[in-house]
Amino acid sequence: MTTRGFPEGFAWGVATSAYQIEGSTAADGRGTSIWDTFAHTPGRVLNGENGDVANDHYTRYAEDVALMASLGVGAYRFSLSWPRIMPGGTVNQGGLDFYRRLADTLLEAGITPYATLYHWDLPQELEDAGGWPARDTAYRFADYAAVVREALGDRVKHWFTVNEPWCSAFLGYASGDHAPGLRSPELAVRAAHHLLLAHGLAAPVLREGDGLAGAAPNLYAVSPASDSELDLDAARRIDGLQNRFFLDALLRGSYPEDVVRDLAPFGFEDVVQAGDMELIGGPIDFLGVNYYSRHTVSAESDGGVVATSPFASASPWPGASHVSFVHGGRPVTDMGWEVDPGGLHEILTRVAKEYPSVPLYITENGAAYVDTVVDGEIDDHERLSYIEAHLAACHDAIADGVPLKGYFAWSFMDNFEWGWGYGKRFGLVHVDYETQKRTPKSSARWYGQISRQNGLP
Numbered sequence: 001m002t003t004r005g006f007p008e009g010f011a012w013g014v015a016t017s018a019y020q021i022e023g024s025t026a027a028d029g030r031g032t033s034i035w036d037t038f039a040h041t042p043g044r045v046l047n048g049e050n051g052d053v054a055n056d057h058y059t060r061y062a063e064d065v066a067l068m069a070s071l072g073v074g075a076y077r078f079s080l081s082w083p084r085i086m087p088g089g090t091v092n093q094g095g096l097d098f099y100r101r102l103a104d105t106l107l108e109a110g111i112t113p114y115a116t117l118y119h120w121d122l123p124q125e126l127e128d129a130g131g132w133p134a135r136d137t138a139y140r141f142a143d144y145a146a147v148v149r150e151a152l153g154d155r156v157k158h159w160f161t162v163n164e165p166w167c168s169a170f171l172g173y174a175s176g177d178h179a180p181g182l183r184s185p186e187l188a189v190r191a192a193h194h195l196l197l198a199h200g201l202a203a204p205v206l207r208e209g210d211g212l213a214g215a216a217p218n219l220y221a222v223s224p225a226s227d228s229e230l231d232l233d234a235a236r237r238i239d240g241l242q243n244r245f246f247l248d249a250l251l252r253g254s255y256p257e258d259v260v261r262d263l264a265p266f267g268f269e270d271v272v273q274a275g276d277m278e279l280i281g282g283p284i285d286f287l288g289v290n291y292y293s294r295h296t297v298s299a300e301s302d303g304g305v306v307a308t309s310p311f312a313s314a315s316p317w318p319g320a321s322h323v324s325f326v327h328g329g330r331p332v333t334d335m336g337w338e339v340d341p342g343g344l345h346e347i348l349t350r351v352a353k354e355y356p357s358v359p360l361y362i363t364e365n366g367a368a369y370v371d372t373v374v375d376g377e378i379d380d381h382e383r384l385s386y387i388e389a390h391l392a393a394c395h396d397a398i399a400d401g402v403p404l405k406g407y408f409a410w411s412f413m414d415n416f417e418w419g420w421g422y423g424k425r426f427g428l429v430h431v432d433y434e435t436q437k438r439t440p441k442s443s444a445r446w447y448g449q450i451s452r453q454n455g456l457p
């Protein structure tokens with residue numbers, strides 16, 4: 001029974017990424033990624049865990065697609081492993097064949113594939129040549145996009161260029177909590193621009209013919225801890241670095257002046273070349289929004305810092321010193337992230353109101369909670385409630401005029417949670433890593449029903 005229906009054709013999906021689920025990191029010609037290197041470096045991932053096996057999805061993909069279909073979801077957002085497709089810069093048909101098989105299996109099951117080209121697993125040889133701080137990497141990404149479009153464009157029509165450029169740039173090159181684990185704000189600001197340039201170069205390639213493309217930034221609602229001038233400015237700086245830097249570039253083709261000013265001490269102005277912003281702000285068919293929580297920001301420098309990994313180290317916020325993240329008094333997930341569905345409504349209506357009109361997808365939303373298996377069942381009522389509340393926020397946003405076209409729950413199944421390893425579980429489906437047994441949690445069955453009825457009770 002649906003009392004809160006969603007628009008006809010709304011895409012109900014689940015999401016994953018290559019390094020987090022595939023395993024088989026040396027199979028069929030796959031090359032090394034920066035996450036293979038990072039995860040095998042002692043002290044980088046909790047308990048020394050890595051993605052060598054992960055969910056063994058590379059061999060179990062047909063079983064996983066069948067499970068997706070049995071649940072009733074209609075769309076699947078996954079990522080392509082660049083080092084599987086172009087190891088050492090050469091096209092690897094063995095890697096492409098896997099994604100051809102995956103896409104064919106999805107289509108046969110009535111599930112629409114949405115492919116992300118970059119979800120953090122840069123080929124190691126490109127990192128060795130300078131990584132995202134090096135402008136050339138953006139051009140190598142455009143070459144990769146042309147290979148992918150040629151090989152998979154007959155099967156995949158919906159593309160996301162880059163997942164969360166903020167994370168790749170600032171966690172990878174400023175805080176060092178993510179691969180490649182560097183701690184240089186100067187490198188981070190260069191990486192941020194080149195990840196967006198990569199998007200700008202690749203999007204026209206992916207949009208050729210009947211291709212549809214966008215990017216998938218992670219956006220947060222941001223509030224000052226108080227109405228003091230210092231807290232208001234701290235919130236401005238974090239909102240600028242986290243949200244406006246990416247939204248302005250992608251949707252207006254320019255960077256916000258205040259953020260450019262804040263980043264000037266790190267050499268940011270030297271990075272942007274003539275023509276870059278026209279490419280970055282070029283036409284897209286939709287924008288993905290990854291939303292999880294709200295930041296409540298204080299100017300005091302001794303407040304709590306949002307833990308981006310168990311080894312949170314240097315700040316991922318160049319230009320935002322003396323800023324702390326404080327809890328706003330809301331319930332938190334197992335990641336310590338505040339549960340705030342109102343923040344999702346806030347972000348969606350803000351993007352719809354303040355930026356040129358573009359269709360939106362929630363490309364990631366979900367929650368980690370500690371799951372308990374009782375007689376083979378997992379009653380993950382907290383995760384179900386989190387998703388229900390955020391879907392209600394989506395429904396309200398649509399009623400307020402937001403052109404929201406779909407929602408992808410993060411994640412289809414438990415997986416490798418980056419610096420946290422396998423201990424943080426976001427899946428609608430439980431994975432026993434000893435046996436690789438998949439068990440739908442109560443949230444999976446509930447979400448599949450919502451998908452089939454295209455609405456909330």
Ligand SMILES: OC[C@@H]1[C@@H](O)[C@H](O)[C@@H](O)c2nc(CNc3ccccc3)cn21
Nearest residue numbers: 017163164167218290292308364410417
């Ligand atoms: O952490 C859950 C997921 C993660 O598994 C996805 O691969 C990634 O796209 C993703 N992004 C966020 C939001 N941003 C974030 C902040 C700090 C650390 C990691 C991610 C959450 N998630």
